[in-house]
Amino acid sequence: MVDPFHRWLRCCLVAGVALIVLFVFILSRTDSGIPIELLPAAWAADARPAAQKSLAEAAPQGAAAPALTRGDYPSIGVSSRSVVWVVAQMHLFFAAFVLAVPIFVFVIEWIGQLTGDPRYDDMAHEFMRISITAYSITALFGGTLAVALFLLYPGFMGYMTRVFGSQVLVYALLFFAESVLLYLYYYGWYALRSGNGKWVHLGLGLLLNLVGTTLLVVANSWATFMMAPSGVNETGAVVGDIWAIMRGPLWNPLNLHRFIANIAFGGAIVGAYAAYRFLSARTAREKVHYDWMGYTANFIAILSFLPLPFAGYWLMAEIYAYSQQMGITAMGGILAWLFVLQAVLIGTILLAGNYYLWSGMSRTEGARRYQWLIKYIAIVLVGGFLVWVTPHTLILTSGEMAALGGSHHRVLGPLGLMPAKNIAVNLMLIFTFLSFQIYRRSGKVATVSWEQAGNALIASIYVVAVANVVFAGVYYGYFTNTVYKVGSSVVQVLSTLTVIASGVVIDTFMFKNAKTLPSRWGQVSNRSQYALFALPVAFTWLMGLMGYVRSSVRTHWHVYGVMKDNSPDNFIPSVGYAGNMITIATVFFFISVLFIFWIAALGDKRAPPEQAQ
Amino acid sequence: MTRIEGGEASTSTHAQVETASGGKHRGGGWREWLLIYRQTTLRWGGALLIALLFFYGLDLAIMAAQGLPLNLNLTPAQ
Numbered sequence: 284m285v286d287p288f289h290r291w292l293r294c295c296l297v298a299g300v301a302l303i304v305l306f307v308f309i310l311s312r313t314d315s316g317i318p319i320e321l322l323p324a325a326w327a328a329d330a331r332p333a334a335q336k337s338l339a340e341a342a343p344q345g346a347a348a349p350a351l352t353r354g355d356y357p358s359i360g361v362s363s364r365s366v367v368w369v370v371a372q373m374h375l376f377f378a379a380f381v382l383a384v385p386i387f388v389f390v391i392e393w394i395g396q397l398t399g400d401p402r403y404d405d406m407a408h409e410f411m412r413i414s415i416t417a418y419s420i421t422a423l424f425g426g427t428l429a430v431a432l433f434l435l436y437p438g439f440m441g442y443m444t445r446v447f448g449s450q451v452l453v454y455a456l457l458f459f460a461e462s463v464l465l466y467l468y469y470y471g472w473y474a475l476r477s478g479n480g481k482w483v484h485l486g487l488g489l490l491l492n493l494v495g496t497t498l499l500v501v502a503n504s505w506a507t508f509m510m511a512p513s514g515v516n517e518t519g520a521v522v523g524d525i526w527a528i529m530r531g532p533l534w535n536p537l538n539l540h541r542f543i544a545n546i547a548f549g550g551a552i553v554g555a556y557a558a559y560r561f562l563s564a565r566t567a568r569e570k571v572h573y574d575w576m577g578y579t580a581n582f583i584a585i586l587s588f589l590p591l592p593f594a595g596y597w598l599m600a601e602i603y604a605y606s607q608q609m610g611i612t613a614m615g616g617i618l619a620w621l622f623v624l625q626a627v628l629i630g631t632i633l634l635a636g637n638y639y640l641w642s643g644m645s646r647t648e649g650a651r652r653y654q655w656l657i658k659y660i661a662i663v664l665v666g667g668f669l670v671w672v673t674p675h676t677l678i679l680t681s682g683e684m685a686a687l688g689g690s691h692h693r694v695l696g697p698l699g700l701m702p703a704k705n706i707a708v709n710l711m712l713i714f715t716f717l718s719f720q721i722y723r724r725s726g727k728v729a730t731v732s733w734e735q736a737g738n739a740l741i742a743s744i745y746v747v748a749v750a751n752v753v754f755a756g757v758y759y760g761y762f763t764n765t766v767y768k769v770g771s772s773v774v775q776v777l778s779t780l781t782v783i784a785s786g787v788v789i790d791t792f793m794f795k796n797a798k799t800l801p802s803r804w805g806q807v808s809n810r811s812q813y814a815l816f817a818l819p820v821a822f823t824w825l826m827g828l829m830g831y832v833r834s835s836v837r838t839h840w841h842v843y844g845v846m847k848d849n850s851p852d853n854f855i856p857s858v859g860y861a862g863n864m865i866t867i868a869t870v871f872f873f874i875s876v877l878f879i880f881w882i883a884a885l886g887d888k889r890a891p892p893e894q895a896q
Numbered sequence: 897m898t899r900i901e902g903g904e905a906s907t908s909t910h911a912q913v914e915t916a917s918g919g920k921h922r923g924g925g926w927r928e929w930l931l932i933y934r935q936t937t938l939r940w941g942g943a944l945l946i947a948l949l950f951f952y953g954l955d956l957a958i959m960a961a962q963g964l965p966l967n968l969n970l971t972p973a974q
Contacts, residue, residue, distance in 0.1 A: 739943035747947040751955065763967055770962045774955050781954065 345445060348519025348846035351438045356850040363435040364852035365864060370428045372827055372868040373875075377421035378502075379541070379826070382495045383549025384414035385468070387583050389488040396481055406576055408472050409883075410553050415469050416879045418462075436850070439841045443505065446515065450501065450525050457498045464491040496542065503537050504529040510837055511605045512845050519845040532605045536598035543594055547587035548826060551819040552876065554580030558815035559880050570805035577815050578643060582719075584818055585636040589716065589783065592629075592708050593776050595829075600769070602836065609843070613836045617855055621832050623674055626704075628825040630668035633711055635817040637664060640722045642811030649800040650725035656717070663714045667707035675699025702760020705772050709752045709779045716783050717745065720790065727797040737793045744785050748778040823872055827865035835861075 356363065388407045395403030433440050444451060468487045475484035514528030515521055521528070557577035564570045603610030612618060641657050644650035673695055684690060697703060731737070752775045759771035837843045839853040847853075856864075959966055
């Protein structure tokens with residue numbers, strides 16, 4: 284019998300490979316992403332005409348984008364942008380959560396079906412119970428956002444509706460289908476729990492996720508159209524079909540980034556729910572259940588988080604490729620310091636996730652074999668974190684500059700450059716995966732004859748991958764010309780992914796028929812549960828922060844280069860103001876989340892026997 | 897595979913694991929130690945060689961796909 288965890292890993296691997304193939308296929312039909320030379324010949328042949336097709340010369344099918352004046356924006360006495368900002372942020376937080384939860388719930392339910400272990404089914408159902416309450420709130424904020432946008436930005440929304448046309452109706456239909464499928468999936472859980480009914484239920488889950496992901500990519504096309512419009516000419520008049528409008532150069536990078544980020548975010552939120560229930564549990568059985576649930580949620584959040592920086596890197600690379608000015612505004616101008624804040628938040632996520640795993644190693648005696656490694660992992664994580672938060676350019680007085688010996692510090696200055704950050708982030712991800720690996724290994728003893736050879740191979744892969752990441756960053760980043768900086772970052776990413784993939788594959792085979800050591804679920808420290816609270820707070824704040832960056836790079840444009848923003852708020856707000864707005868949205872979101880946790884917990888309460896009778 | 901137990905050599909894997917990784921060697925002369933070191937060295941050397949070759953190939957392939965030679969002679973590439 285194969286261990287459920289390894290079934291899980293196989294599912295993740297198969298899903299990951301399928302996802303990569305799907306994205307490469309989609310990329311082959313868009314103007315963005317990987318070079319045509321790298322595509323399979325059959326796909327490249329189809330892609331070439333699309334990539335080379337110029338829409339700029341096509342005849343316009345409609346009027347140009349309107350040139351709005353200050354009078355075209357209704358005034359309500361407070362900043363319209365702030366109102367829309369908070370409402371849109373709340374809608375996005377909840378939408379990310381409700382679209383992500385059914386994805387991993389479907390995988391968990393599937394594992395439960397394959398293994399025949401009812402605990403998976405119960406956990407999946409409980410995850411859905413949290414999501415179903417959040418779904419109503421998502422719809423409420425979605426409706427409020429639509430009203431706020433049409434009320435406060437009528438000219439802009441009129442143009443967007445004209446450009447996207449009937450696609451808005453398709454979105455509404457998808458939303459309707461999502462609602463029907465979600466309620467069928469949740470409320471049909473027990474009715475379709477056995478026999479062929481379970482496969483019907485899994486089919487519903489698959490459909491739900493297909494519709495949900497389609498909703499996500501449709502909504503993404505509006506955001507990416509505003510940043511990098513396609514299918515319109517320089518005046519904003521439509522010159523292509525809806526497909527040409529949707530498939531802008533940033534669409535697929537944003538699709539991938541949000542898809543992965545949503546899963547990590549959803550995992551973190553349900554992890555907080557498990558921690559909340561663990562800390563308030565009254566019986567040992569409840570503690571065991573919510574300890575396991577918290578572990579699973581952390582697993583989902585951190586494992587999904589590992590490839591996220593690479594998707595973000597791709598998005599930024601495409602932003603630079605589309606408009607160098609836009610890229611510089613984001614990473615070299617007024618918004619550059621936000622990436623230091625981003626480093627603090629990502630450092631928090633990685634430290635919290637790792638700390639939770641290290642605490643969880645106390646569940647089994649077998650963990651003693653690996654405890655010596657923890658201090659080295661901690662050193663790398665803290666070191667990487669410090670490098671990542673080192674800024675490059677400081678605002679200095681003449682006295683400070685004289686004391687420093689120039690505008691940049693002699694030793695720390697190079698750490699502010701991108702090659703150093705790339706080394707730091709890759710090493711942090713490699714060592715976070717190492718935490719995962721030793722956690723998983725601590726509960727097992729391998730019985731295969733090639734255990735030592737396998738261990739030697741995986742250790743060698745770690746050593747050489749770390750050396751390769753450092754070499755590619757230092758040598759190509761500092762000692763050769765600029766073109767190598769970007770090129771070598773791909774090498775670094777693939778080195779990290781190689782460690783992860785080889786670690787999963789080797790461990791899957793090595794621990795196939797391993798001896799399992801007893802685990803003491805439910806006895807993990809309360810302190811570790813606070814790490815599960817830290818994760819969603821950092822994730823939420825990070826989403827708000829990077830959303831502000833993504834949106835602000837448009838500067839004074841509603842639709843970049845096509846439709847100017849002439850509202851009173853047509854400037855990039857200060858970092859302090861933005862920080863306050865993001866904090867307000869985050870606090871508001873968590874108040875709502877606590878309400879959802881409370882409602883979900885109410886569902887467990889049973890009436891006393893005399894009342895029930 | 898060689899098992900070291902009470903100074904005798906036999907063919908098994910588990911005792912070898914104990915000896916090489918757990919330090920539970922219970923006797924035997926320098927020949928046995930040499931044998932263990934040779935096996936350990938071969939195992940780790942082989943694994944390291946495989947990893948080195950793999951990552952060298954990876955670097956070569958990825959940089960070549962981007963039109964960049966590895967350029968290991970510390971000169972700016974053109």
